[in-house]
């Protein structure tokens with residue numbers, strides 16, 4: 160593990176850079192479409208935009224997309240993977256991940272998160288700080304589980320769905336593709352695709 164490139168010089172991106180150093184990556188370089196106005200992300204340099212990374216990914220030992228927006232992250236990851244970039248996964252040393260869990264390429268698991276036995280994470284997922292994903296959950300590509308959110312066993316989460324900070328989900332629920340579950344929501348019924356729900360119990364807030 161030597162040189163890592165991260166696309167997306169955001170707050171999320173710098174959390175990934177910090178984690179990457181902890182697990183042994185020696186050099187971190189950001190790429191972001193705000194370059195050249197943006198030349199630095201906290202402690203790490205920004206060296207170019209998406210086009211520059213597509214040109215230079217072979218100079219890196221690994222590539223990760225550090226963009227919080229689920230659809231954009233997935234789209235950028237597909238573009239990089241399609242060009243042959245080496246997408247990695249990143250797991251914080253203080254996360255607990257079952258040896259029987261599957262973590263898709265480009266997915267990241269932050270400090271304090273727990274991924275239990277027989278969980279399947281698709282590609283480009285974010286399991287954020289202290290989130291827990293219990294046994295047999297299946298998360299499709301581009302899902303974000305925000306800090307302190309909790310999924311009970313056997314929950315299925317559709318592509319690019321977003322669960323807000325502190326949300327919790329009863330066992331065996333389905334969360335539809337593109338759905339948003341608001342901060343602190345308590346999900347006790349299935350959530351259809353492309354809606355936003357919030358509250359305890361979670362109710363429809365808006366249609367995306």
Ligand SMILES: CC(=O)SCCNC(=O)CCNC(=O)[C@H](O)C(C)(C)COP(=O)(O)OP(=O)(O)OC[C@H]1O[C@@H](n2cnc3c(N)ncnc32)[C@H](O)[C@@H]1OP(=O)(O)O
Pocket residue numbers: 287305306322323324325339340341342343344355356357358364365
């Ligand atoms: C490391 C990180 O930072 S990871 C990022 C973590 N971030 C999050 O978890 C944020 C999750 N986002 C939310 O919870 C948002 O509030 C959303 C997506 C549910 C709704 O956002 P918006 O569509 O912008 O809604 P908006 O803020 O305009 O609120 C609309 C109404 O819903 C209510 N509402 C908004 N969010 C919630 C919520 N989580 N629970 C209950 N009610 C809510 C508001 O009070 C408001 O009610 P009012 O019309 O009676 O005043």
